[in-house]
Amino acid sequence: MTSRTSWGQKWGQMRQRMLRGGILPPINKLTEVKIKNFKPSGKIERYADGGGLYLEVSVAGGKHWRMKYRVDGKEKRLSFGAWPAVSLLEARDKRDDAKRMLRESRDPGTEKKKVKSEQEAPIFQDIGLEYVEKQREVWAASHTRTVEGRLKLDVYPAFGKKPIAAVTPQDVLAMLRKIEERRAFETASRVLGFCSLIFKYAVTLGLVDTDPCRDLRPALKPYAKGQLAAITKPKEVGALMLSIDDYKGSLVVRSALLFSALTFCRPGEIRHAEWVEIDFDENMWTIPAEKMKGRVEHKVPLSRQALDVLDGIRPYTGSGKYVFPTPRSANRPLSENGVLTALRNMGYTKEQMTAHGFRSMASTLLNELGHRFDVIEAQLAHKGADRIRAVYNRAEYMKERHDLMQAWADYLDELKIRHLER
Known part of the structure; x- marks a missing residue:
């Protein structure tokens, strides 16, 4: 009896060594x-395969893979899916993965829940995408395109x-550092702001507890926020207006330059001006x-001078459709670089004047001339002017704005005359 037991033990040890060496295939049940x-037997049946893996056959005949294991002395179970969707070989692979986690002191059940939660x-x-879509009716189209472009290029x-x-x-910071490597420091600051808005939106939805961007701004490289160049000295403004009068380029571009100076609207608004938007009676x-x-x-x-341009x-x-169309098509607006290129051809550098600079030019000089700040801001359509428009939405207020625009056009003519007389 002793010899048989001894031989059985020896054979078991030998077989384990052969299994580890890949000499014998494992015995699977x-x-x-x-x-x-x-077949269903009218009760739940379980068929073991080894290593804690077993097949559970339900009362109705469904066949599901399960694994029994212990963590900290507590018995737990894993589900690997139903047969035949999950084959015997796949179930064994899942069992082996779970046992590997156990050897690494990780609970496979906890790991599975974590993966499922992330998925x-x-x-x-x-x-x-959801946040930007909700803002589409609020943001200007150009701003929406900017946000979408930055998110697509850098963030996503x-x-x-x-x-x-x-x-x-x-x-987030690692992403911003890559933008800074391009020396696009202002862009990095703007992208941080875009991300922060999305996280704050997620907070309202209960998806996150806090905005991870909130403490990152001090970590960004500082930059000197540049202002769009503008001519604001009366003498230089007179010279600019004379240069526009003498511009030898196309009539459309020359007219757009004059209209920009007289109305001080944003370049995109002027380029996309349509004839149907102009009321010559009013x-x-x-x-x-x-x-x-x-x-x-x-x-x-519109001042008398602006109407003369039109x-x-x-x-x-x-x-055609547009007041200032591109030379290639009457139904396409002047390009973004139309006015800017004209300024460069007139000899003005990017440090001296930009297409957007007509707004700063008007704002600076009109304030210096003593016109009411509220009226100027409303005519500039600054964001802070929403409240002003609500308060002054009366005929006499519109008359004040008419007077402002005519006074501005007359002042530009006066500056031209002064420059000629020097």
Whole structure:
């Protein structure tokens, strides 16, 4: 009896060594054929395969893979899916993965829940797209394009596919550092702001507890925020207006330059001005809300000089859609670089004057001349002027704006005369 037991022990030890060396195949208790032939018995049946893996056959005949294991002395179970969707070989692979986790002191059940939670959690890109879509009716189209472009170029490739709740301040900062490597320091600051808005939106949805961007701004490299160049000295403004009068380029570009100076609207608003928006009876240009940065309709009283510009160009572009069309098509607006290129051809550098500079030029000089700040801000359609427009939405206020625009046009003529007399 002793010899038999001794031999059995020796054989078991030998077999284990051969198994570890890959000499013998392991003995498995289940096969695909056996599993196929298992029939419901009217109660739950369990068929072991080894290593804690077993097949559970339900009362109705469903066959599901389970694994029994222990962590800290407590018995737990894992589910690997149903047969035949999960084959015997796949179930064994899952069992082996679970046992590997146990050897690494990790609970496979906890790991499975973590993976499932991450797979089901909304990713940053989805929330970003949702937020931008909600703002589309509020933001100007140009601003929306800017935000979408920055997110697509810099943010989404970095952590767009990551669950939004798993994005850390370090993730965001690493993305910003790559932007700074391009020396686009102002862009990095703006992108941080875009990300912060998305995280704050996620806070309202209960997806995250806090905005991971909130403490990152001091970590960004400082930059000198440049102002768009503008001519604001009366003497130089007179010279600029004479240069526009003498401009030898196309009539459309020359007219756009004059109209920019006289109305001090944003370059994009001027380029996209349409003839249907001009009311010659009321001497008014009404810019639709969708074209405005603040998404609020804006009225521009037209001075006599501004009307002269329109009358001068109407025989050439009046049959088309745009007041200032591109030379290639009457139904396409002047390009973004049309006015800017003209300024460069006139000899003005980017440090001296930009297309946007006409706004700063008017704002500075009108304030120096003593015109009411509220009226100037409203005519500039600055964001802070929404309250002003609500308060002064009366006929006498519009008359004040008409007077402002005419006074400005007359002042520009006066500066030209002064410069000629020098």
